Amino acid sequence: MAAKRFGPRDWIVAALAALAEGGIEAVRIEKLARRLGTSKGSFYWHFTDRPALLEAVLDFWETEGTSLVISSADAVGSPPERMQAVVDAALLATEQGVDVARTEAALRAWAAEEPVVAQRVAQVDERRVSYLAEILQRMGYDTASSRLLGVGIYLALMGLYDARRYAPSLADDRAFRALVEGIVRSARASARASLTD
Amino acid sequence: MAAKRFGPRDWIVAALAALAEGGIEAVRIEKLARRLGTSKGSFYWHFTDRPALLEAVLDFWETEGTSLVISSADAVGSPPERMQAVVDAALLATEQGVDVARTEAALRAWAAEEPVVAQRVAQVDERRVSYLAEILQRMGYDTASSRLLGVGIYLALMGLYDARRYAPSLADDRAFRALVEGIVRSARASARASLTD
DNA sequence: CCGTGTCCATACGCTGCCGTATGGCTGCGA
DNA sequence: TCGCAGCCATACGGCAGCGTATGGACACGG
Numbered sequence: 421m422a423a424k425r426f427g428p429r430d431w432i433v434a435a436l437a438a439l440a441e442g443g444i445e446a447v448r449i450e451k452l453a454r455r456l457g458t459s460k461g462s463f464y465w466h467f468t469d470r471p472a473l474l475e476a477v478l479d480f481w482e483t484e485g486t487s488l489v490i491s492s493a494d495a496v497g498s499p500p501e502r503m504q505a506v507v508d509a510a511l512l513a514t515e516q517g518v519d520v521a522r523t524e525a526a527l528r529a530w531a532a533e534e535p536v537v538a539q540r541v542a543q544v545d546e547r548r549v550s551y552l553a554e555i556l557q558r559m560g561y562d563t564a565s566s567r568l569l570g571v572g573i574y575l576a577l578m579g580l581y582d583a584r585r586y587a588p589s590l591a592d593d594r595a596f597r598a599l600v601e602g603i604v605r606s607a608r609a610s611a612r613a614s615l616t617d
Numbered sequence: 618m619a620a621k622r623f624g625p626r627d628w629i630v631a632a633l634a635a636l637a638e639g640g641i642e643a644v645r646i647e648k649l650a651r652r653l654g655t656s657k658g659s660f661y662w663h664f665t666d667r668p669a670l671l672e673a674v675l676d677f678w679e680t681e682g683t684s685l686v687i688s689s690a691d692a693v694g695s696p697p698e699r700m701q702a703v704v705d706a707a708l709l710a711t712e713q714g715v716d717v718a719r720t721e722a723a724l725r726a727w728a729a730e731e732p733v734v735a736q737r738v739a740q741v742d743e744r745r746v747s748y749l750a751e752i753l754q755r756m757g758y759d760t761a762s763s764r765l766l767g768v769g770i771y772l773a774l775m776g777l778y779d780a781r782r783y784a785p786s787l788a789d790d791r792a793f794r795a796l797v798e799g800i801v802r803s804a805r806a807s808a809r810a811s812l813t814d
Numbered sequence: 815c816c817g818t819g820t821c822c823a824t825a826c827g828c829t830g831c832c833g834t835a836t837g838g839c840t841g842c843g844a
Numbered sequence: 845t846c847g848c849a850g851c852c853a854t855a856c857g858g859c860a861g862c863g864t865a866t867g868g869a870c871a872c873g874g
Binding site: 442443445446522525526528529531532533537538541542545546549565567568569571572574575576577578579580582583585586587588589590592594595596598599602603605606 | 639640642643719722723725726728729730734735738739742743746762764765766768769771772773774775776777779780782783784785786787789791792793795796799800802803
């Protein structure tokens with residue numbers, strides 16, 4: 421029963437879990453230590469202080485916790501198929517054991533209070549929205565409409581993530597799908613129209 | 618220069634402002650006292666403890682801070698006009714001096730951690746969504762679609778509120794309007810279709 | 815003028831968390 | 845076997861916030 425050793429990654433994962441459960445205010449070094457079954461001494465060996473941990477958490481999330489961006493790598497299939505794949509990926513409840521909705525929502529609540537965090541989250545959002553807009557454009561929407569609808573879809577997704585945390589009756593995946601389907605349908609309709617015009 | 622006296626309402630308003638600015642964790646009795654220019658002694662005269670204040674804040678918000686519900690009172694005009702009015706009201710930046718987006722978003726971040734809060738916020742959400750669904754139904758959507766699209770619109774609005782706090786480039790009112798307009802247009806289209814069928 | 819009820823100021827003890835200091839344990843290469 | 849680097853445990857001082865206790869200040873009716 422060798423006493424376990426802990427690396428920075430263990431602290432980051434624990435911090436991410438605490439963030440998802442109780443918001444950034446719940447990410448407390450001594451709490452994490454208790455949960456991990458170790459002491460602060462370990463933490464301050466791997467990190468200089470709490471802000472350093474929080475920054476590491478942000479880094480981790482940016483590089484390893486962005487399913488929408490990851491799915492943008494395999495950009496195969498027709499636009500509708502790609503949209504379908506993105507929606508399916510976004511609606512997954514958990515990813516590698518972490519609750520996607522709670523994490524994403526908690527991250528944004530945090531961003532609302534820390535400008536530095538806001539900037540980095542907004543940057544990720546921008547990439548995701550750009551990807552959505554690109555798909556929409558390939559469906560036949562003009563540049564401006566694609567952007568607007570991409571933003572709209574993304575906002576609805578963030579709202580859904582939020583709702584999953586407190587309002588099960590609102591957190592209806594079908595509502596989000598209905599929104600996207602309506603947009604996809606309109607694209608087809610106007611494309612058909614432009615053919616028959 | 619008579620030293621000001623404070624009633625419960627002063628504390629509630631201050632708490633609501635602090636909530637909008639820094640989340641529920643920023644609602645600290647001693648901080649509010651400093652901001653108001655008084656001391657804790659005053660607070661503990663009017664409230665038994667911090668939970669009592671937070672509950673009063675919730676009550677206050679439910680009764681006086683729900684513009685969407687208020688606008689459901691004047692249910693006049695055609696469905697599209699009513700939808701337009703609701704959207705316009707929802708997109709107002711401030712209401713009686715308080716930042717609507719920050720307040721609504723902070724409230725939901727709070728609800729994510731406190732089941733009691735979650736229940737009450739969800740109740741308000743339910744009423745708002747029902748109102749949206751009712752309008753959509755009058756536009757020609759069937760019951761199920763109305764509900765789904767109403768939820769979708771509402772989720773997007775919550776996402777917009779969230780974005781206003783940290784991502785100005787995403788917080789585009791036109792994106793939300795585009796979403797709603799698409800839905801309204803589809804209603805008209807299918808209504809026309811059902812006439813010609 | 816005086817008592818009483820209303821409201822606020824201040825001091826106190828308590829708790830949880832931060833970051834530091836210091837010492838102990840463990841494995842490994844010389 | 846010894847020494848040393850890497851890693852962890854514990855104790856400490858400090859700070860911020862909670863809720864309580866207690867003592868005014870002030871207005872107002874008798």
